[in-house]
Amino acid sequence: MPLSPPPGTRISSGTNGRCLVATQTYNPGSVIATFPSPILALPDGPGAKTTCNWCLRVGSPNDSTKLKACTGCKATVYCDANCQRAHWKAIHKAECKVFNNLQKELGKDWLPTPVRATAQILLLLKAGNGAVADAFEGNDKLEGNVEGFKTDAKVWQDFELMATAAAVYTGSLQNEQALNAAKDVLCQVQTNAFNRLDADTGSSGIFLDRNLAMVNHSCVPNAFVGFNKRTATLRAGRQIEEGDEITISYIDNSLPGVARHEALRLYHFQCACPRCADKLDVYEVCQASPVIPLNSFSLQPDLEKLRNPPIDRSKVSKEEAEAIYVEWYEKTNSRTDDAIDIARDRWKIVKPLVEAKMWAVEPLPTTILHLCNFFQTSYKWVVYALPLTCFLATECDPFKLPTPFEAWRVKGLLSVVKLLAYTGELTSSGELAKRCPHEGIVGALALADQVTMCQALLHLGIHHGSIGADENWQVLVDARAMLKDLESLPGRKKESELIQAWAKDPEHPEGRTFFEEEVLKSVRELASFTPEILDAVLGGSLEVARH
Ligand SMILES: C[S@@+](CC[C@H](N)C(=O)[O-])C[C@H]1O[C@@H](n2cnc3c(N)ncnc32)[C@H](O)[C@@H]1O
Numbered sequence: 233m234p235l236s237p238p239p240g241t242r243i244s245s246g247t248n249g250r251c252l253v254a255t256q257t258y259n260p261g262s263v264i265a266t267f268p269s270p271i272l273a274l275p276d277g278p279g280a281k282t283t284c285n286w287c288l289r290v291g292s293p294n295d296s297t298k299l300k301a302c303t304g305c306k307a308t309v310y311c312d313a314n315c316q317r318a319h320w321k322a323i324h325k326a327e328c329k330v331f332n333n334l335q336k337e338l339g340k341d342w343l344p345t346p347v348r349a350t351a352q353i354l355l356l357l358k359a360g361n362g363a364v365a366d367a368f369e370g371n372d373k374l375e376g377n378v379e380g381f382k383t384d385a386k387v388w389q390d391f392e393l394m395a396t397a398a399a400v401y402t403g404s405l406q407n408e409q410a411l412n413a414a415k416d417v418l419c420q421v422q423t424n425a426f427n428r429l430d431a432d433t434g435s436s437g438i439f440l441d442r443n444l445a446m447v448n449h450s451c452v453p454n455a456f457v458g459f460n461k462r463t464a465t466l467r468a469g470r471q472i473e474e475g476d477e478i479t480i481s482y483i484d485n486s487l488p489g490v491a492r493h494e495a496l497r498l499y500h501f502q503c504a505c506p507r508c509a510d511k512l513d514v515y516e517v518c519q520a521s522p523v524i525p526l527n528s529f530s531l532q533p534d535l536e537k538l539r540n541p542p543i544d545r546s547k548v549s550k551e552e553a554e555a556i557y558v559e560w561y562e563k564t565n566s567r568t569d570d571a572i573d574i575a576r577d578r579w580k581i582v583k584p585l586v587e588a589k590m591w592a593v594e595p596l597p598t599t600i601l602h603l604c605n606f607f608q609t610s611y612k613w614v615v616y617a618l619p620l621t622c623f624l625a626t627e628c629d630p631f632k633l634p635t636p637f638e639a640w641r642v643k644g645l646l647s648v649v650k651l652l653a654y655t656g657e658l659t660s661s662g663e664l665a666k667r668c669p670h671e672g673i674v675g676a677l678a679l680a681d682q683v684t685m686c687q688a689l690l691h692l693g694i695h696h697g698s699i700g701a702d703e704n705w706q707v708l709v710d711a712r713a714m715l716k717d718l719e720s721l722p723g724r725k726k727e728s729e730l731i732q733a734w735a736k737d738p739e740h741p742e743g744r745t746f747f748e749e750e751v752l753k754s755v756r757e758l759a760s761f762t763p764e765i766l767d768a769v770l771g772g773s774l775e776v777a778r779h
Pocket residue numbers: 247248249250251374375377423424445446447448449450498499500501502503504
């Protein structure tokens with residue numbers, strides 16, 4: 233069967249191989265296509281025992297609906313009999329034997345993700361699955377970049393081992409030709425499968441759909457992909473005109489060039505997008521972004537600031553910024569010692585970016601996020617995480633990701649809500665001052681209407697989350713439930729009406745003033761403590777408990 237591009241698109245061929253082209257216009261956020269029947273959708277290696285192997289729901293320890301193991305191999309788990317039956321029919325009937333042999337012969341009960349994915353494809357080919365044969369062996373087969381992978385001796389050695397393992401476990405290793413076929417499949421999987429990064433849980437798995445795999449990469453893409461269970465959705469990130477090539481980013485495109493090019497090595501091409509060609513940093517990409525106006529309904533509605541960020545470029549050149557990233561990564565990324573010691577060493581490295589106020593240039597936002605995560609795991613310091621999340625949501629994320637409906641922007645907003653719900657309780661029980669020695673934070677929270685703040689942030693998160701993600705995204709479901717609870721609180725009629733008026737029309741005069749006075753002002757005040765907290769904690773003058 234030839235490729236069948238979704239309605240509203242066509243497949244074209246050019247210098248970058250095949251690509252997907254729009255045959256109609258798409259507005260920012262509109263769905264271009266959904267892909268509900270992937271060839272591969274599996275959890276990461278050991279995740280096979282903690283994630284439903286069919287619908288990919290991640291189990292959690294406090295989950296009331298426990299995942300049940302396959303009684304045959306005990307190596308895969310499922311939500312219920314329906315998920316198990318569907319997986320059995322699709323692949324597990326053949327795969328169950330593989331896991332059984334693996335346990336008998338090697339005492340192992342999981343396979344590394346690329347090995348399991350390759351094994352699944354080999355089993356489906358063996359069973360005569362036509363769609364899989366078309367995708368992996370037909371005239372229009374998936375790109376594998378085999379010659380490219382061979383040029384890196386270390387990578388190729390790993391690939392030979394993984395392909396051999398998949399061929400042995402599936403009983404396909406009859407001869408040299410069969411081994412080469414397994415290597416081809418592995419290369420095709422590596423080139424075309426998506427890391428199914430789950431914005432709820434962060435846990436990933438992989439996903440491969442033959443038509444979705446036709447979308448090429450750009451570091452300034454016009455579309456993005458989201459995952460929900462076994463379905464991928466391709467959405468426009470900005471306006472796409474008829475005839476435009478649809479592009480997505482295969483990597484974290486907010487990273488500096490040096491890191492993006494390293495991540496793209498796996499795909500064997502030199503990216504020639506404007507971001508790479510003109511060596512643009514995040515601020516320059518943001519300044520040129522056509523979606524800036526969408527931020528008028530966001531926590532950074534100052535569009536002028538997005539167009540002219542208050543940074544001092546004379547303090548750090550682009551080359552220096554890239555060198556900072558490399559030093560940060562090489563010196564601290566693989567360390568496993570005390571989180572605070574690592575964070576302090578990172579702080580020394582990122583200092584020039586701080587002086588230049590380039591808060592959105594990586595690795596500065598990640599350095600702040602790591603400290604924020606550290607605070608959140610500590611009973612004594614958790615309140616300090618609030619200013620940091622406010623800062624990330626106003627000074628980092630909007631510049632890194634100017635599209636306000638991207639899942640990570642929405643998640644950033646909702647992290648502020650979670651912390652406000654916590655500090656709100658501490659404030660009303662009179663515990664806040666006892667728990668938090670920072671007078672500025674305590675004072676700001678005493679004056680703030682934390683319920684109104686949560687309510688406004690939930691409106692923002694629900695509005696943008698509904699554009700950028702599926703309606704049943706758990707983050708959205710939870711946000712809606714929380715908003716409903718807050719809106720039913722007694723004695724808050726006036727506040728609720730004003731926030732609802734603003735949410736309906738961000739230019740509503742009283743609604744907008746109320747949002748600016750009661751929400752933005754407090755968020756900005758809390759965020760303003762961040763540089764000083766970072767300096768005190770990471771500079772070493774304020775001792776924090778170690779883990
Ligand atoms: C997922 S496939 C995309 C479809 C591919 N063009 C094809 O014809 O099958 C990924 C491969 O497409 C090519 N590719 C994707 N984006 C590219 C780009 N921006 N420039 C050059 N090649 C690109 C690379 O060979 C990459 O490994």
